[in-house]
Structures are given as C-alpha cells and as structure tokens.
Amino acid sequence: xxxxxxxxIQEEALLAGLGIMDARAVDEWRAExxxxxxxxxxxxxxxxxxxxxxxxxxxxxGNLVKETLEGRLVAMMSSVESVEGQLDWSxxxxxxxxxxxxxxxxxIREVQNIFSELGFRRARFPEVDWDYYAFExxxxxxxxxARDDWETxxxxxxxxxxxxxxxxKQVLTPHTSNAQVREMxxxxxxxxxxxxxKTYRRQSGPRHLPVFHQFEGLLIDEGVSIANLKGVVDYxxxxxxxxxVQTRLRxxxxxxxxxxxxxxxxxxxxxxxxxxxxxxCRICKGGWLELGGAGMVHPNVLKAGGVNxxxxxxxxxxxxxxxxxxxxxxxxxxDIRTLYKNDLGFLEQF
Ligand code: DAH
Numbered sequence: 001x002x003x004x005x006x007x008x009i010q011e012e013a014l015l016a017g018l019g020i021m022d023a024r025a026v027d028e029w030r031a032e033x034x035x036x037x038x039x040x041x042x043x044x045x046x047x048x049x050x051x052x053x054x055x056x057x058x059x060x061x062g063n064l065v066k067e068t069l070e071g072r073l074v075a076m077m078s079s080v081e082s083v084e085g086q087l088d089w090s091x092x093x094x095x096x097x098x099x100x101x102x103x104x105x106x107x108i109r110e111v112q113n114i115f116s117e118l119g120f121r122r123a124r125f126p127e128v129d130w131d132y133y134a135f136e137x138x139x140x141x142x143x144x145x146a147r148d149d150w151e152t153x154x155x156x157x158x159x160x161x162x163x164x165x166x167x168x169k170q171v172l173t174p175h176t177s178n179a180q181v182r183e184m185x186x187x188x189x190x191x192x193x194x195x196x197x198k199t200y201r202r203q204s205g206p207r208h209l210p211v212f213h214q215f216e217g218l219l220i221d222e223g224v225s226i227a228n229l230k231g232v233v234d235y236x237x238x239x240x241x242x243x244x245v246q247t248r249l250r251x252x253x254x255x256x257x258x259x260x261x262x263x264x265x266x267x268x269x270x271x272x273x274x275x276x277x278x279x280x281c282r283i284c285k286g287g288w289l290e291l292g293g294a295g296m297v298h299p300n301v302l303k304a305g306g307v308n309x310x311x312x313x314x315x316x317x318x319x320x321x322x323x324x325x326x327x328x329x330x331x332x333x334x335d336i337r338t339l340y341k342n343d344l345g346f347l348e349q350f
Contacts, residue, residue, distance in 0.1 A: 131168030184305025257295025
C-alpha cells in the first residue's frame with residue numbers, strides 16, 4: 001500500500017461520481033468513498049503498516065485526496081439541489097389512458113347477469129371437443145346432411161389427418177350446444193345453465209366471422225313446457241332490448257329439439273310496424289327480426305345424456321352474441337368484422 005493506491009482511489013471515486021443526478025446517489029457515493037467504512041478511510045487506516053519514512057508522504061497525499069473528494073461532494077450536492085429546485089410541480093402530468101371492456105365482453109357479462117336473475121348458472125365446456133358432443137349426441141348421426149349447416153373446422157394430427165378418438169373426430173365447437181350432453185353427463189338434475197363461448201365456422205364476410213360467440217341456455221327439470229321457454233326468452237328479450245319489445249316463436253327444424261323454433265323479436269327500429277316514415281323498414285322483414293334457435297330438448301338428446309325423458313323435459317336455446325348485440329338499437333354495425341380489427345377509434349365509442 002502506497003501513495004499510488006491513494007491516487008487510484010481518487011481517480012476511481014471521481015469517475016464514479018460522474019453523471020450523478022439525484023440526492024440518493026450522492027449519499028451512496030459519499031458512503032462508498034468517504035464514509036467511515038468507505039474505501040478512502042480503509043486505505044488511510046493502513047498507514048500503521050508503513051515504515052516511519054514512508055508515513056509523512058502517505059499522510060500528505062491522503063489528505064489531498066480527502067480534500068479533493070470532499071470538494072467534489074459539495075459540488076455534487078449543490079448541483080443536485082439546483083436540478084431538483086428546477087422541478088415545476090405545477091406542470092401538468094401525463095394522464096394515463098383508461099380503457100374499457102370490448103363491446104363483446106360487455107355484452108357477454110350483461111347476458112350472463114340477466115340469466116343469473118332467472119337462476120341460470122354460467123358453465124364452461126371445451127372449445128376443442130369431440131364430434132360426439134357437437135353432433136352425434138345431439139341426434140345428428142355421422143354423415144347426416146343436417147351437419148352441413150355447421151361449417152366445421154376439424155383438428156389435424158401431426159400427420160395432417162383429422163384427429164380421431166373414441167368419441168369421433170376432434171372439432172372446434174361450431175356451436176355452444178356441445179354443452180347439453182356434457183352437462184347432463186355430470187349427473188346433477190335439475191339443470192339450469194348458460195354456456196357462453198367462442199364458436200368456430202368456416203365462413204367470413206360482412207355478416208359472418210370464422211370465430212364468433214354464442215350463448216346457450218339449457219333448463220332440464222320435471223314438467224318443463226313450451227310456456228316456460230316462452231317465459232324465459234321473453235324475460236331476456238325485455239331486459240336486453242327493452243320492455244316494449246315483443247317475442248314470437250316461429251316453427252322451425254333442428255335435429256336436437258322437438259318442437260323447434262326460431263325466436264323473432266319485434267324490430268327495434270320500426271317498432272314492429274315494418275315501415276319507417278311511410279317506406280319499408282330496411283332492417284327487418286315485416287316488423288320482425290330473427291334472433292336465433294330454440295326448442296324443447298329432443299328425447300334422444302336426453303337419453304344420450306342419461307336423463308329419463310319420461311320423467312324429465314327440457315328447454316334450450318342458442319343465439320349469437322355479436323348478432324344479438326348488433327340488433328340492439330343504437331348499435332349500427334354494417335360489417336361485423338369491424339368489431340375485431342382493434343381500431344380504437346371504433347371501439348372507444350362503446
Ligand atoms: N346450435 C344451434 C345453432 O348453432 C342453435 C340452437 C338451436 C341451439 C336450437 C339450441 C336450440 O339450444 O334448442 O344454430
């Protein structure tokens with residue numbers, strides 16, 4: 001240990017002090033170099049190990065280094081003070097952007113809340129499911145032409161062939177009706193569920209998305225009738241679209257319900273009259289808008305789920321989330337794909 005070591009400490013300390021801008025860093029610098037256990041103090045303490053002739057020079061250089069570093073400390077403290085003194089606390093801050101849920105997510109929550117008022121519990125099921133739950137157990141045997149209505153995506157295995165298991169081919173759920181037999185298999189009756197989920201079909205256009213959402217209701221109990229179906233859909237429609245909106249069950253055909261219906265609601269634009277300022281309403285057909293399918297669960301579907309159709313009956317319905325939300329007055333979206341383009345200018349309106 002000699003004077004060279006002291007000079008090296010000075011050099012390193014000055015280097016370390018360059019660019020220090022805030023009071024905390026100044027304090028740390030002081031502790032590291034000038035503090036009681038700092039590097040300079042420790043080095044000076046080693047004077048006792050030097051010979052008598054070496055000591056005067058070592059002490060002199062030591063004092064110089066100490067003065068230099070203390071001078072530097074004072075300079076750093078005053079420059080930090082003047083930088084902090086220049087902060088203008090009245091300067092407006094940067095306001096963080098506050099976002100909100102996507103219109104689809106808002107609608108999903110609203111639908112869930114409305115049905116929960118009727119005691120429907122939200123349940124979830126696989127979106128990658130087996131043919132059996134998507135079709136076969138819903139009274140649609142293999143190769144049945146009714147399946148063509150659901151333009152289905154299949155999952156391929158690593159050889160590029162459609163993945164197949166004990167319950168048939170693997171599909172991306174083309175509708176939320178796979179919930180029906182899956183829920184019955186859980187073996188708890190009565191059932192009152194709402195399944196809101198992504199659905200997938202090989203389609204794309206102004207009115208069709210390859211990935212969209214549906215909500216499916218299922219109620220199974222003793223003595224469930226069409227009157228109950230009408231009551232449930234009426235309740236939802238009035239809560240979602242407004243008290244003045246009427247419903248109509250129009251006969252239709254689905255393999256998994258008997259009887260089957262399409263649910264229509266009175267047009268929210270022309271208020272069910274079919275005319276707007278003397279001309280034909282451009283939104284609806286004769287005062288009615290089509291919401292989606294509904295019906296009484298087919299006995300074969302109950303049987304597939306292990307439910308005795310002689311004792312129990314059920315109602316079901318399945319509608320598109322995007323379609324339902326677009327039908328509500330005030331939301332006039334001509335191309336459904338706009339919803340998922342991540343255009344904030346569009347999304348922030350809702
Ligand atoms: N799954 C049908 C579809 O995607 C909709 C549907 C119709 C669901 C009738 C039902 C129902 O539960 O009872 O078009």
